[in-house]
Amino acid sequence: MKHDVRVLVVGGGIVGLSTAYALTLGGPGVSVTVLEKESALATHQTGRNSGVIHSGVYYRPGSLKARYATGGAREMVEFCRDQGIAHEVTGKLVVATERSELPRLAALAERGRANGIPLLELDPAGIRDHEPEVTGLAGLHLATTGICDYTAVAHRYAALAGERGAELRLSTPVLDIARRADGVTVTTPFGEIRCAVLVNCAGLHSDRIARLAGDDPGVRIVPFRGEYYELAPARRSLVRGLVYPVPDPAFPFLGVHLTRGIHGDVHVGPNAVPALAREGYDWRTVNVRDLAETVRFPGAWTIARRHWRYELGELHRSLSKRAFTAAVRRLLPAVTEDDLLPTAAGVRAQAVARDGTLLDDFAFAGTGRVIHVLNAPSPAATASLAIGREVARRALAIE
Template sequence: MNTHKALYDFLIVGGGILGLATAWQLQQRYPDRSVLLLEKEAALASHQTGRNSGVIHAGVYYAPGSLKARFCKQGNAETKAFCREHQIPFDECGKLLVATTADELQRMQVLQQRCHDNDIAIEVLDQQGLAAREPNVTGLGAIFVPSTGIVDYRTITEKLAELFCAAGGTIEYGKQVARLEQFHDRITAYCGNERYQARYMVACAGLHSDRLVSMLGQKPEFRIIPFRGEYYRLAEQHNQIVNHLIYPIPNPALPFLGVHLTRMIDGSVTVGPNAVLALHREGYRRGQFELSEALRILTYPGTLRLVLKHFRTSMAELKNSLSRRGYLSLVHKYCPQLTLDDLQPYPAGIRAQAVRMDGTPVDDFLFTETARALVVCNAPSPAATSALPIGRHIIERLEKLVEFSRGP
C-alpha cells in the first residue's frame, strides 16, 4: 500500500463540473490550504457533465423556494459571467415551451405562474406569435424564456480545472475511491494500492454518490437509479431548422421534461433525451448490462414502485428507445417535417436519479454529512447551470463542519 505522506486540508472526489466548481472556489477562499481532487477517469467531465444538452437553464420548472430554483437563477447569471470573463463561447438563444394540445395550453398557465413566482422574465405567445418566431414549429401557443442559453460544460469544467491548479490545487486522474475510513482528525480514501489522507472530504460523485455514503458508514435513505437519456443529432441541413431551444410543455406527473430540440454550441441540433431505465450505472450503450448492478437496481423496492407508478410511460419510453419511428413521433408533435433519415446517431447520457424507498424521485439537491465529510447525493439538472452557487453552498456547509470539529 502506497500511503501519500501529505495530509491535505481538503479532498474533493469527482472531476465533473460540480467537483471543479467546489474545488476552485474552495482554493480561492483558502489560498493557504491544500486541496486535492481525485478523478477516477483519465479526463474530466466524462459522465453527466460531458454528456448533457449543454443548456444554461433559467429555472422555469422548479418549486419556488427550493434549492433548484434559487441556485438555477443565480447560476444562469454566473455561468454567463464566467464565460464572458474567460472567453468561453455561449449563446443566449432563448427557449420556447410549446403547447400542442388544449390540455398543454392549460398546463402552460401553471408554468407562467411559476415563472412569475421565480421572477423569471418570459413572453407568452399565441399561435401566430409562435409561428413568427419559429416558422418550422407547430403549436397552439408557447412561453418564450429569453435568458436560457447553450454552452459546452466540458469546456467550462476544463477552465475551472486550469484555474484551480493555477491557484495551488492538485488533480490526480485514474483514482477511483474504493474505500473510505474516518478517524477523529482525518479521513482516508483508498484508491487501488494508494491511499490519500485529508482533514475533510467533499464527494461530488454523481452516479456513485450512494456508494460514497455507504463507504462512510451511513445508510443512505435513497438509491441512485440510472436512467439512460438517448439523443439523436439532426442531419446537417437542419442546423437552421429552429432559432431557439424547443421544449414540450412538461407533464407535472412525470419526473422528466420530455424530448426537445436543442441547438448546440457547435452549430448542430440534437433531439432528446428520452428516459430509459439502465441496468448499469454507466450503461451508455443500449443493452449494456452488469449482473451485480442489475440486481442492485431491480431488487430495490423504490425502483419497482417508481416503474409501476409510471408503468405506461416507462413502456412507451422503452418502445421509443427501440424504435426510431416511435421516437420521431414525439418530435412530430411540434416539428412534423422531420423524417427518420434526419435522426442520426449521437452519444447517450446517464442521469443519476436518487430514488427513495417508496419510489419517489428526490426532486431537489440533496446532501449527506458526517463529522469529516459532505456528499452531494442528488444533483440532477440544473446542476451544471447551478454549479458555481452549489459549490459555494457546499463550502458554507463544509465550514460549519470545520467549526464543529474544532469544538467550543
C-alpha cells in the same frame, strides 16, 4: 492524525471541480485534492448533456434548484464571457401542442413569474415568429435560457483551481474510506490519502461513496439513460434555438425537445429509459452489480408501478425510430426519419428514496468530517458555481 490535504473531493465532474475551485477561493492555505476514477475529467453527466443554461422556470419557488438556477443562469453567462468559453443566450420556447397541456403551460408561466424569470406568452403566430417550423396551440418564450460548452466550463474550473494550488489526480478510484475523529483516510490503488474533510461529488456513484464512508444516504441512484438523435446537417435550419414540450410534473424529465448547440448541431431528445448500468450509454452495456442493486431496491419497483405507462412509451421510442420521429413531429412536423441521426446518449444520476419518491431538489448530507452531494442532476451544470460555493462553505466550516 497528520493530514496530507485539508479537503479531498471525490469526483471530477462539473460539481466536483466547481467545489474544488470554490475551496481554493475560501482562504489562504486551504489545500485541495480532487480524485477522478476516469482518465479524463467530465466524462459522464457533464460531458454528455445538451449544454443548456437553464432559466429555472421548472423548479418549485424557494427550492434550491429554483434559487441556484435563476441566479446560476446569469452567473454562468458571466463566467463564460469572462473566461472566453463559447456560449449564447438564445432564449427558448415551451410549446403546448394539445389542449390538455394548456393548464400545465399556464401553471408553468405562474411558476416562472414566481421565480422572477422574464417570459412572454405566445399564440400560434407568436410561436412561428420565433420558430417558423414549429407548431403549437400556445407557448412561452423564456428570454434567459442559453447554451454553452459545459465540458469547457468544467476544464476551466479545473485550471483555475489548479492555478491556486489544487491537485487533480486522474485514474484514481476510491477503494475504501476509514473515518476517525480527527480526519478521514481514503484508500486508492496508489496508497492512502489522509484528509481533514472528505467531499463526495461522485455523481452516478454518490450513494456508493456515502455507504463506503459509513453513512446511510437514505436514497439509491437509479440510472436513467437519455437517448438522443441529432438533425442531419442539411436540416439544421429547421430549428433556430431551443424548443421544449410542456413537461409532465409527475416525472422529472422534460420530454423530447430540440436544442441547437453552441457548435451549430441540433440535438433531438432525449427519451428516458432505465439504464442497465450506471454508465450504460446503450442497451448493450450491462453491469450485473448495477442492475442487481436497482432490481433489489424497493424504490425502483415503486417507480415502475407508478409510471409504467409512461415508461412503455419511452421504451417504444427507444426501440422504434418511427415512434421517436412521431414524438418529434408533434413540435416539428417537417422532420422525417431520414433527418434524424443517432448521437451520444447520457445517463442521469437520479436519487430515489426507498418509497419510490424521486428527489426533486438538490440534496446535501453528511456527518462529521464527510459531506455528500447526493442529488445534483440537471440543472446542476447551470448552478455549478452556486453548488460549489455551498459545498465549500460546509467543508470549510468543519474544524
